Amino acid sequence: MDPEEILLETEESMEKALEYAVNEFAAVRTGKASPALVENLDVEAYGSSMKLKQLALISTPEPRMIVIQPFDSATTKDIERAIRESKVGISPVSDGKLLRLPIPPLTEERRRDLVKSVKQMSEEAKVRTRSARRDGMEGLKKVAKEGGFTEDAIEGFEKEVQKLTDSFVKKIEDATSLKEADIMKV
Numbered sequence: 240m241d242p243e244e245i246l247l248e249t250e251e252s253m254e255k256a257l258e259y260a261v262n263e264f265a266a267v268r269t270g271k272a273s274p275a276l277v278e279n280l281d282v283e284a285y286g287s288s289m290k291l292k293q294l295a296l297i298s299t300p301e302p303r304m305i306v307i308q309p310f311d312s313a314t315t316k317d318i319e320r321a322i323r324e325s326k327v328g329i330s331p332v333s334d335g336k337l338l339r340l341p342i343p344p345l346t347e348e349r350r351r352d353l354v355k356s357v358k359q360m361s362e363e364a365k366v367r368t369r370s371a372r373r374d375g376m377e378g379l380k381k382v383a384k385e386g387g388f389t390e391d392a393i394e395g396f397e398k399e400v401q402k403l404t405d406s407f408v409k410k411i412e413d414a415t416s417l418k419e420a421d422i423m424k425v
Contacts, residue, residue, distance in 0.1 A: 245375055246400065246403070248378075249371050249372065249378075249400055252375075253371045253407040254407070255367070256364045257368075257414070259364055260411050263364075264360065264414060267353055267418065267422070268327065268329075268345070269422050269424075270303075270342065270345040271303070272303055273305075276327055276329075277305060277325075278290065281321065282314070284318070291307070296310070303342040304340065304342065305339070306339055307337065307338040309336075350422050353422045354419050357415060361412070361414075361415040368411065372401070375400040375403075376397060
């Protein structure tokens with residue numbers, strides 16, 4: 240394997256870590272209604288596990304209300320159960336056809352808990368990024384042992400891996416700051 244491929248694989252892994260963080264952040268409640276809060280919930284329906292967005296239309300007609308309209312009204316109870324059992328912390332109100340999720344305003348204490356949770360998710364993404372960095376560096380060391388590249392060339396590739404790491408850690412930190420500000424905004 241050549242160093243260019245190692246760099247590409249490393250960047251891909253870091254990109255996935257960033258995507259992971261951003262997707263996790265989207266599911267964190269900020270006091271405003273957002274379909275992202277519930278669209279990826281797993282719902283046991285039709286004898287298998289499916290994502291909520293595959294079973295229903297999710298909309299936000301008001302800033303503090305999510306409306307879930309199942310494509311098949313037979314799945315309404317399954318969707319309601321999934322929401323109640325999830326960590327979203329919102330109780331759905333059902334009229335048999337539609338589910339309404341009123342989003343209560345967040346307390347100061349709950350906002351702080353959510354910020355802690357976001358920081359933990361951010362740290363997990365950084366760990367994944369650093370793990371990708373380590374894998375990339377090990378791959379480069381292997382190439383160096385096999386020969387074919389000068390030490391200077393390998394050192395240059397190692398610097399590129401470090402630049403990628405710094406860049407993705409910064410992107411994760413920026414996304415974290417944005418989410419924290421969103422959570423703390425009353």
